[in-house]
Amino acid sequence: MRIGILTSGGDCAGLNAVILAVVRRAVLGYGWDVVGIRQGTHGLLQRPPSVMPLNDQVNNDGMLRLGGTILGTINKGNPFNYPMPDGSFADRSDEVIAGYKSLGLDALIGIGGDGSMAILRQLAQQGDINLVGIPKTIDNDLAHTEYSVGFTTAVNVAVEAMDRLQPTAASHDRIMILEVMGRDAGHIALFAGIAGGADVILIPEMDYDLEDLTRHCLNIRKRGRNHALVIVAEAVKTDKGDSVTVGSDGQKARYGGIGHWLAEELGERTGWETRVTVLGHVQRGGTPSPRDRLVASTFGVHAVDLIAQNKFDRVVAWQKRRVVDVPMADVIKGPSLVDTGDTMVSTAIGLGAYMGTPPEHKRTAKIV
Template identity: 60%
Template sequence: MPKRKRIGILTSGGDCGGLNAVTRAVVRRARDYDMEVFGIKDATVGLMARPVEAELLDVKRVSGILRYGGTILGTVNKGNPFAFPMPDGSLADRSAEVIEGYHRLGLDALIGVGGDGSLAILRKLALQGNWNFVGVPKTIDNDVGATEYSVGFNTALSVAVEALDQLTYTAISHSRVMVMEVMGRDAGHIAISAGIAGGAHVILIPEIPYTLENVCKKIIDRKERGNNFSIVVVAEAVKTESGAPITYTNSLGQCLYGGIGQYIGNEIALRTGIETRVMILGHLQRGGTPSPLDRLLGAAFGVAAVDLIARGQFDCMVAWQNRRVVAVPLAEAVAQYRGVEVDGALVATAIGLNTYVGELDPHRFPSPLP
């Protein structure tokens, strides 16, 4: 009897909605090819452990997980195996241990679900360790190159829009300005999309410069026209007016974005005299029930990833382009960065709605139409 192929799947980086949809789809599709699927715990940390921390996944194990938030496999967004933090504070290259873990499991291929950083690390491991590797893009930031959508973005967007809906009622009731800071790392996809869908009057994203004078002018103009409230959405990576990022260092020594919303809110209150409140949406965007779109995307990507393995097509990433799942070279995908297109349809739509999105030529009158 021929040996059954053994494939692994791991989720790496920050959690998000739709990860379990990918895992479920991989297990169900692998059954059609008579493949065994091993779920690796906590990404590369599981491959580093001895014995390797992995479990054989069958259809029963993944039954019902489609609607679960997070990931049943666990994940990590720290601990690069090429510079792994050790108890004494030093950094060690433990990539050989991770590579050995793949071979100890006897895997014929590995599916890695991650953002651009995770996929770049996994590709380096695959090339160094002679792995057969296929990538699946996931990130709430939606900044992975070569794909129009990544798993997790739509769920984060849905949470942000729901929050804006609820903030609007209290803004109206108290005649306030409400400032909401959203995640997105260096990209403004969540901010621009949520701002448009949630009816924000000011949207600030890292890709477009702004002035506090014109932010406040927009708010004052609204008040003078009889509008007693304003909604401001700001992406976490937006800088101060002087160009300085607002960051903090956590207990692990990681430098993270956070605080630009408070800066913008303080300046609005000081300059306009209007009562202003600030909310940092934070990790609520990562949790919760996956949206239907993320379940669909996760399912389509999971099925396609297994199909690529069956075809012997590796060192690639599945992607969503022109309403289809396609395979793109992984090197190309991780090399590209996908920020908000300043001349794209979303910015044009926001401007067409008379939303302040920063310092763009007011005489351009862009249109979402090509």
């Protein structure tokens, strides 16, 4: 057997741990060859395809600790709607499939989020490719899995930031606002907010009222504390319901800036000096956490075993402390947002954090 592996979409910690697990299980367990495809599907558009042999990586235990991905990744250039130099768009899916076929591979493992998996699944169906998926995203918004590779490291980074912001907030009598990633989901903000002792946790799944938020902060001061910690997910809207985005020169707009907007509002309303920290891509880099290494390792081994069992069009998942596999079609239906009736939300509120009001239409529990 000869299998391929690629990483697609945004980078995160733990990707190399997945690659290492796949190589070790495939080479040591089954005696297969493993080929790494560089830069996701973009590597399959090159002639010859841009690849690297991975069998020799079986003894590279440094990969378990290494952030990023040795294969590189890409989160643009959909092969079904590929941007061309003249500004037009073309369907280059047949070229990607031809590149894959030229490698003589028996199966492909794709590590990605819901968008990447949707594209890979469409390619697999069109090109009769045996595909197995591994979920990775710091946003943790893939359905049917409690954890995705990269999530806990991103949470750890956010918690460390809050641990560093708290003493400087107390030293200067300030409100410190931390803006974190998460795309349209608030998982990072919620988990890090609880672990970091945030006084305010704002997530896109829950509405909030600026007057209530202001009173909450002022009450903290009345109780004798001279500072407050606020964590806000990047997709949280203003009180007028507007998304705060950045992007220029023809670039696609992306979330960013809600922290600064909130700082101006809270500073004016409370009279408290405010400061903002935007973590951004810091959450994607660095050494993967122990849990991310654990999840990555179990996912990699299980993905190879699925190939050995001729079980394709499946995605490995973490459910109730076990690794399982689910239909890929179920995973790519859409993002899994925070369930506002979940234990994590009630815990945050029970600890005294302000989270706003959970509207009924945004109750979006994970299905596991």
